[in-house]
Amino acid sequence: MKEKEKKLQLINEIADTTSADQLEITLFSKDYGLTRFAGNQIHQNMTEEDSTISVRVFHNSRLGSCSTNRSDRVSILESVDKALTIAALNDPLPKFPGFTESRPVPALKVSPYYYSTAETDAKDRGDMVSTILSTVKGRGFEAAGAVENGTYLKAVCTNRGQQVHQQETAAKLNLVVNRPGQTGFGTGPARWMGRDISELDCRREALHAVDISEKNIEPAHIDAGEYEVILTPEAVGLLLYYLSWMGFHSRAFHSGQSFMAGHIGEQVLDGKISIWDDGLDCSAYAMPFDWEGVPKKKVELVKDGMAMGVVYDSVTGTAAGGASTGHALSLLRDRYYSSPLPTNLFMKPGEESLGDMISSAKKAVLVHSFWYVREVHWGKATVTGMTRDGTFLVENGKVTRALPNLRFTQSIVEALQNVISVGRDSKLTDQYNGVARVPALKLANFNFVGTS
Amino acid sequence: MDFQLQKLLDHAVAVGASYADIRWVHRSNDLLQLWDGDIDNISTTESEGIGIRVLLNGAWGFAATNNPRHGFRAVEKSLETAQESARWHNKPVELAPVKIVKAEWRTPFEIDLRKVSFRERIDLLCEADEAMKSVEGISQRKASMGFFLTDQIFVSSEGAYIEQNICECGAGLTALAADGNEVQHRSYPSSFQGNYASAGYEHILSLDLVNGGKQCAEEAVALLKADTCENGEKTIILDSSLLTLQVHESIGHALELDRVLGSEASYAGTSFATPDKIGNFRYGSSAVNITADNSLSGGLASTGYDDEGVPATRTELIKDGILVNYLTSRETAAELNMPITSSMRADGWSRSPLIRISNVNLEPGDSSLDEMIADTEDGIFMKTTKVYSIDDKRLNFEFGPEIAWKIENGKCTKLLKNVRYRSITPEFWNSCDAVAGEDEWKLWGVPVCGKGEPGQIVHVGHGTAAARFRNIQVEGSR
Incomplete structure (x- = not known):
């Protein structure tokens, strides 16, 4: 055997x-x-x-x-x-x-x-x-x-x-x-x-x-302020993870911390945004059961910008008068994170390529990666963090200059309420607890507050 | 312990390792966690295994196993990985010499953690939870307590045999208040799961969780109606617990020499504090003195020896504001001809040791919190870390407290919420004009410091006293 x-x-x-x-x-x-x-x-x-x-x-x-x-x-x-x-x-x-x-x-x-x-x-x-x-x-x-x-x-x-x-x-x-x-x-x-x-x-x-x-050389200064941004899937993945940690699970929702609390059925994000968790979709890291053995299923979190629901494990599901959605974490998890959490996140792709997003931008900041993102305010899922490993200025449809790493402090909810376009290609990204398959995003406003 | 450490070590050397060490580690962690008064997790986790580190052809290899029958296989795997490392290795690893010892070390304690029943722990946490619950307006409560017992043996091909028994414990509370528009929380005694120490149960009893629970709940509710502050440059005074993470992120990590030399470039990042700055770079004002000291009693990184067999020691990292040393390993100390700081630690048996923050401390000054406040015309006093983010070179950071008070004409007046401050590391530490004295200096333990690929979580300590900083950019709006 x-x-x-x-x-x-x-x-x-x-x-x-x-x-x-x-x-x-x-x-x-x-x-x-x-x-x-x-x-x-x-x-x-x-x-x-x-x-x-x-x-x-x-x-x-x-x-x-x-x-x-x-x-x-x-x-x-x-x-x-x-x-x-x-x-x-x-x-x-x-x-x-x-x-x-x-x-x-x-x-x-x-x-x-x-x-x-x-x-x-x-x-x-x-x-x-x-x-x-x-x-x-x-x-x-x-x-x-x-x-x-x-x-x-x-x-x-x-x-x-x-x-x-x-x-x-x-x-x-x-x-x-x-x-x-x-x-x-x-x-x-x-x-x-x-x-x-x-x-x-x-x-x-x-x-x-x-x-x-090769392009990331001689970074130019830009003033702090709000900019249009083009985020690669790697950058989107980390923001989505934080949106999930601060909003898409029962403990945040029922304590009133989540931006979704009291708003189920309401428009909370731009209509171009749909987010779900699906432990059965093999284009991510599928596992058909959670760490309590509960079968997984697709759970709609935000559909066409409308708040749909959050995830539960057996304890929080019962406490809320319902049942587990199959999102219990392992007992061996990092203690910082409470169970339950979405672990197989998806954001619905759109129609533009990353190249399209760049070529149609008059002035934007292109971000390849975010780094050390942390919670600032839970209610609107406001976080602070840095860009890293390639931040560029896009002008008149072209990447023109490298930029230094930029600090941002931004409500993820507000950023996702004004979406210019969603990328057509999605990428699997690694997150603290699980994975997220996400497209690139072009957002109208993103608040940069300083540089390294 | 079923692993035959000496035989495995001899085998590694016999088949070609120029150096080898083996760590056998047995860990037993007890966790107790209450959510809203219900016991959500009450568990014991035991983990035991060996990690074998070898130098072959001048390059490192490492293998770890939990299976006593696979010890020799692990030796072979460590050599295979070293062989592969040597394919892309420019310069053979050299190790700075260390005194070879056969030694034992145990954490000093008064009340043995092994003799404190779960019932006693549950009762204490429940009482603290009740204290939070008694405050009207609290919407969520969390209480947790952890015991960590680690037995380990380090043997090396140089002849070292070091046995250590380390006991650590701590507890923490969080009260959350929400009124539909605003969400605020307070932690006690500090954020990051509370305050931990290398000590017995006397440490947890000293935390005064019940009174602390009531106070933090009251403050969480009060914060819902607190004012916000205006944006602008201010004098800020940080309490001891908030300074813990400030020291951790902007000094401790910045001075890990493996990071400085680029080993963490793809993950945890690098450091602005490059080797050319040693001895001449003004990191902070003359009030800023930083030490690394894993020989301190009670520090969460306090041990007798690190995971390379280097005895615990005290090292000045920043003296009168000038950068003078790094946190080092035997390898990096040899590379830059610097002191070995007993800073190599691994997250259990399954990880290769890395340079880690030990007990990195802001040494006491000659002021006091009361004096600093009395001497401040217009400023903000901040307590307990809430927001923390720093860039990958440890320069640009944004931090924020859970709670703050406006200082007007030498007195704390209005309660403030949602305060954050931003700065650049050397500018920030050079703006420090006062540090409180020894009687206000406190050693904090943070049980969640992450680094490395694969990820490693270790326990770190920071001794700090309140300090004042001038002309710091403060943000109060959302």
């Missing part, structure tokens, strides 16, 4: 034979590698294997949980006992809806597992990095970045009959390029992510980054 089947059989057996009133076991295994480089040298190269079992019990109406990365039967049973001990100390939770009962999860249309990615080793990553560094060096530039790949097994099983799992692969390139000796200045980026690493064209990505860096 293969390692994967052994692990799944073990957690299913333990769930089936537990003495706990209710038991939920989640499994997250990974086999991961990364090669990192800077200044045209590899300075970090690593592999990691790990497998963590998280156990939650709901016993005598009390909740307790325990996680361990020892995956043998004895260690998992010890974790169940610890979770029961913790639960016994807890207060009863009469509102807790219980763990997920047996429910079918939809089949994905495309496998999330690619042998090409799973079998990529340190030598293969070394070859990819060699392609990148040779290409960049050949153009007289230097590069910093990382190539990574991993195989992951995710499973949820409950003693109420839910048994779901997914084996998947993921790969990523993060690259910035600059002139030799000018690390961090005049940079150009390239970022790629996908399930199938064979789709990563390292030479093309390296040339893309060099092309941007």
Whole structure:
């Protein structure tokens, strides 16, 4: 029996034979590698294997949980006992809806597992990095970045009959390029992510980054103020993530923090904007269940500018008088983030290419990346942050000058209330919790407040 | 511990590593979290494994495994990765010498975290939550407490054997008020999950969560009706907790030498504080003295040794306003012939150590908060970090407090909300004209500092006292 089947059989057996009133076991295994480089040298190269079992019990109406990365039967049973001990100390939770009962999860249309990615080793990553560094060096530039790949097994099983799992692969390139000796200045980026690493064209990505860096020279001053902006998908992805974190989940919505609170069914954004979460769409990182084993479905968040709804996990869904929408995060998440959250965000593409957006602009700022975006005011999803890795002035339809990195402080809601056009091509972008597939955007007003 | 560390180390050297170290780490983290009085998360997370770091052909490799049966496989993988690193490596890595020791170190504590029951912790958090709940107008409450127990062994091919038992804990509260038009929140004792320390349960008891919970809830509600301030250049006074993140972002990260040398260029960014500035760059006014000190008792980065086996030490980074040192590793210290600052740390067994902020402190001055306020005609006093963003060279930043007060003629008068301030790092620190003294100096612990690819979260400490800054751009409007 293969390692994967052994692990799944073990957690299913333990769930089936537990003495706990209710038991939920989640499994997250990974086999991961990364090669990192800077200044045209590899300075970090690593592999990691790990497998963590998280156990939650709901016993005598009390909740307790325990996680361990020892995956043998004895260690998992010890974790169940610890979770029961913790639960016994807890207060009863009469509102807790219980763990997920047996429910079918939809089949994905495309496998999330690619042998090409799973079998990529340190030598293969070394070859990819060699392609990148040779290409960049050949153009007289230097590069910093990382190539990574991993195989992951995710499973949820409950003693109420839910048994779901997914084996998947993921790969990523993060690259910035600059002139030799000018690390961090005049940079150009390239970022790629996908399930199938064979789709990563390292030479093309390296040339893309060099092309941007080549133009990113002798930045001109611009005054602080409101500008029309053209945002690449990478820049849009981060803004959408913050809009989601500040607005599209139940905890923000029901506490009154979200810009959507009290406005469901109303026009809150420009009519060109539609946003949804869909864990079943394989053009993002699809997974047909959440970390409570609840089946995923498409959830409309904003449709043609109108507020439609937010996402829930089982606790917040029940508290709101409804049910989970399938958006519980893992117990192992970064504690900064509360569950639930959208993890597979989409923004509806439009009709213009990035080139069209530039050629039709009289005066605009073109932003390739945003950096260190943080919350300022929740009510209108106002954030502050910097541009990075390529900010340019567009005049009379052409990119005319490089600009320094610019600080912005801007309500994302207000920015998305005046959309000039939406890009026709969408790109998968990596976010703190999950991914976002988004197009470029051209916005009428964006507030820059200073430069580095 | 089922890993045979010495055998694995010997194997790495036998098959060609010029240097190798192995860290076995066992972590046990307890988290307790209440949302609106309900226990949302009550859990223990245990993680154990080894990370093997090797130098082969002058280049680094690293492999980590949680599986005791895969130790030798991990050694092989670390060597394979080093072999690949050597393909694009101009200069062999050299390590600055360090005294080789066999040592043990334990976090000093009064009340053993292992002996504090979940029941006792739940009761304390529930009491603090009730205190927030008792304030009319609060729309959401969050309370959390964390215990982190780490046992680790470091062995190196140079002969080091270091065993450490580190215990850390902390707690925090957040009260949120919303009235349909405005949303405000207050945290206690500080933002970023509260205040953490390397200590026993006596640290949590010292936080006075119940009284703090009531006060922060009252302030959150009061902020709904607070004034906003006008935009413009002002004198600002930052409290100790707000200065924590100011030091962290604009000094601590800026002085990590791996970042300065470009290793983080694609992710966490670089630094304006380039090596040519050492010894001659005026980073701040003469009131600004910054140290890195992981030997401090109670600091969240306090240990006996870092993850390269370097003993804890105190290093002056900025002296009388002049940049004098960086946070270094053995590799970067050798590269620039600088002191080793015991700053290499890894996020558990599965990550290769990086240069990290340890306890980076703004040393006390000779003023006091009361004196600074009394001596300010027109200014703003700000408390607790709410907004924080800085550029990828650690220059241009925007910060903001959860709560502020207008200072008029030497007194705090009106309550202010939604205040932010912006500056450029050296301009900001050069505008510092007063720092409060030792009796107001406080060591804060932040359990969420991120860096590196793959991402690594480590715990950091910052000792600060309130300080005053002149002519800083303040924004009060949305």
